[in-house]
Each structure stands twice: as structure tokens, then as C-alpha cells.
Amino acid sequence: MGMKTVAFIGLGTMGGPMAARLAANGFDVRGYDLDDRKVEALVAAHGTGCTSIGDACRGAECVVTILPRDEHVRSAMLGEGGVLENIGPGVLVLEMSTISPSTSLEIAARLSERGVRMLDAPVGRTPQDARDGRLLVMAGGAPDDFAAAHEVFSAFADKILHMGPQGCGIRMKVANNYMSMVTMVLTAETLALTGKAGIDEKLAVEVLQNTVAGKGQINTNFPRKVLAGDLTPDFPLALGHKDISLGVRLGEELKVPLFLGASARELFGLAPAMGLAELDCTAMLLILEKLSGMDAVREGGLKS
Incomplete structure (x- = not known):
């Protein structure tokens, strides 16, 4: 195994089951989250619970971050006590959050200045797919780094795509989610239209599904x-x-x-x-x- 020790920062709806999958696949997973209950859940899944980002990063060959918003990722990566302060050159960071591509590229550049490699590698599909190891990874970055990360990705994903250079992974995720949210509105508009027209909802859904x-x-x-x-x-x-x-x-x-x-x-x-x-x-x-x-x-x- 190329990268046996993985620091996992962010154990939420997606990150928690992803970290648990890594632990189940033989990785030494050192997890941190602001919510102690999520850390305890990782411990129950045979991972190691940590009390700080620095603690999680100690000895890690790979760092995974999956956090809610730009400010959370920037703080965890670049802030005091963050990832950059606690890892050395050669460590591979897999930034898997859904954030602004410009923020992702800024963080990658800051890490690169210190000799730290990074892939922007958000995921698609659902929390259940994360639990089942069936996520889709869309990664941007150097081909060698993508190859090095493949075994980590394989623990929780069954489709792993190299989208291109740095930034292409997160740009694809933003485009994917744009389509998802717009079709959410479109579906709601259509069902509101059929409902107001007096059409049985179940029959409308049956037509649209076919x-x-x-x-x-x-x-x-x-x-x-x-x-x-x-x-x-x-x-x-x-x-x-x-x-x-x-x-x-x-x-x-x-x-x-x-x-x-x-x-x-x-x-x-x-x-x-x-x-x-x-x-x-x-x-x-x-x-x-x-x-x-x-x-x-x-x-x-x-x-x-």
C-alpha cells in the first residue's frame, strides 16, 4: 500500500462513511472533526480519533479534507494549527470539498510553495453510496498524483475519473451540481404545473419517468x-x-x-x-x- 496512513479532516455526512471505508480497507485513518460524536463514530469503525488537525496529520502520508464551505477549507488548510503547518514536503492532499474553484486553486498554489502536492477531487452520488463504496471521484491535478491516490479513492469509489489539470475536478463538480439544482427547480415547476392542471400526481410521475x-x-x-x-x-x-x-x-x-x-x-x-x-x-x-x-x-x- 503506497499511502497507509491517512489524515481525514471532516467526518460529516459524506466524510464520515468515506473515512470508515478507508479504515475497513486496511488504512490507518486518523480522523478529526469539530463534532466529537463524529470522531467517536470513526473510532467505532476502527479508525483513530484525533483532538486536532495537527494530531491527525502526524505521520500522515496522505491528507483528505471534505468540509462544508470555502472558509472552512481555507481555515483547515492554511490557518493556525492547520494542515499546512503540520505536514512536510511530499505529502499528498486530497481536497474533496465542494467549494469555489478559485479558492481551491489558491490553496493548491499555497501548498505547492511548500512542496505539498494536491488534487482537487470532489465526489458525486449519495451518502449511501459512500457507505457502500460506490462514489464517483472527479479529480484534477498531476497524473502522477492521481495514480498515487487511486488506492485511497478505491476504498470508497467505484468510478474514479481524472478530469485534467489542477482545478478541473472542482470545476466539474460545480457544473454537475449546477445541473442538479437547476433540474430540481425544473422538476418542481413541472409537478406544480401538472398538479395545478388537475392531473393525478402519481400518473404525472409515471409519465415523466417513462x-x-x-x-x-x-x-x-x-x-x-x-x-x-x-x-x-x-x-x-x-x-x-x-x-x-x-x-x-x-x-x-x-x-x-x-x-x-x-x-x-x-x-x-x-x-x-x-x-x-x-x-x-x-x-x-x-x-x-x-x-x-x-x-x-x-x-x-x-x-x-
Whole structure:
């Protein structure tokens, strides 16, 4: 085992079961959390409870941090008595919190000045997946550091992806969570609309679970259309504009606020002026790329 002793800072909803998985897989896990009950839970899972970050970091070859917010990570890493004060050059830090990418890059740079390596490596999926060892890790940083961390990640994850250089892991996590929270609103808007329309909730859910709308465009249309270079219209943007307009109008009639729908209608309305109206609805990606000023050009949907 390349890194046998792991300091684990943050034993919360995700960190607690992740640390327990490491202990169950033979790692010497030295855990710290502000909540003594969480430290006791790690001890019950055969880890070692510590009373400070310094205590946890003593002798560690790898440090894992997973904390709620930017200020918590910055304090734990760079503050008095923090990680940087208590480790030496060559230690690998796995920063697994969901924080601002700029904060993550700032911390990585500060650690690097002292010869400390870092991967930004947040996780996806649920606390139950953490308990079962089925998390998804999205890591950014040097390939050699990613390879060195693989055995640690494998204790609690069954999908481990190297997203690219420093910062790519946390940027991917932020983008993933953006999609998750927006679809949370979209789902709520849709169920509010069907409910106000007098449709049985269970039947509405059954319909949505069995159509592209509920299964998600990233699982259905996008991979086989725009991302595969095919913009021949299964359903053109022009008809998409018609359908989103019908939905927004129904919301207006029923007095259901459809905030996302109103914004989406505006985006679909840009397609004719861009010469995209007769392309497949997944060409919405081209509209957003153009509005973003992206240099990459898609020929028939493929980025080149």
C-alpha cells in the first residue's frame, strides 16, 4: 500500500462513511472533526480519533479534507494549527470539498510553495453510496498524483475519473451540481404545473419517468445527436420554441410561475436569427457556445 496512513479532516455526512471505508480497507485513518460524536463514530469503525488537525496529520502520508464551505477549507488548510503547518514536503492532499474553484486553486498554489502536492477531487452520488463504496471521484491535478491516490479513492469509489489539470475536478463538480439544482427547480415547476392542471400526481410521475423529459437529455438525446455530430432534426429548435411557448402559456393561464420556462423560451427564440431553427433541439448547445464566445467550432455538431 503506497499511502497507509491517512489524515481525514471532516467526518460529516459524506466524510464520515468515506473515512470508515478507508479504515475497513486496511488504512490507518486518523480522523478529526469539530463534532466529537463524529470522531467517536470513526473510532467505532476502527479508525483513530484525533483532538486536532495537527494530531491527525502526524505521520500522515496522505491528507483528505471534505468540509462544508470555502472558509472552512481555507481555515483547515492554511490557518493556525492547520494542515499546512503540520505536514512536510511530499505529502499528498486530497481536497474533496465542494467549494469555489478559485479558492481551491489558491490553496493548491499555497501548498505547492511548500512542496505539498494536491488534487482537487470532489465526489458525486449519495451518502449511501459512500457507505457502500460506490462514489464517483472527479479529480484534477498531476497524473502522477492521481495514480498515487487511486488506492485511497478505491476504498470508497467505484468510478474514479481524472478530469485534467489542477482545478478541473472542482470545476466539474460545480457544473454537475449546477445541473442538479437547476433540474430540481425544473422538476418542481413541472409537478406544480401538472398538479395545478388537475392531473393525478402519481400518473404525472409515471409519465415523466417513462419519457425523455424525465430520463434526462444527457442520458438520451445529447449523446446520440449533437455530441455525436448529428444535427439532423429529430425535433427541430423551431418546434421546441413552439412547445416551450405552449408550456409557458399554460403556466400563465393556471398562474403557476415557470421561471426556467420563461428563460428557455427566450433562448429558443434566438435560433432563427442564428440560422439554427431547423436543426435538432440539441443544437441548443451551439446557441450557448456562441453566446459564450467559445473559440471551438462544431462542424455538424462535432467540436473541432
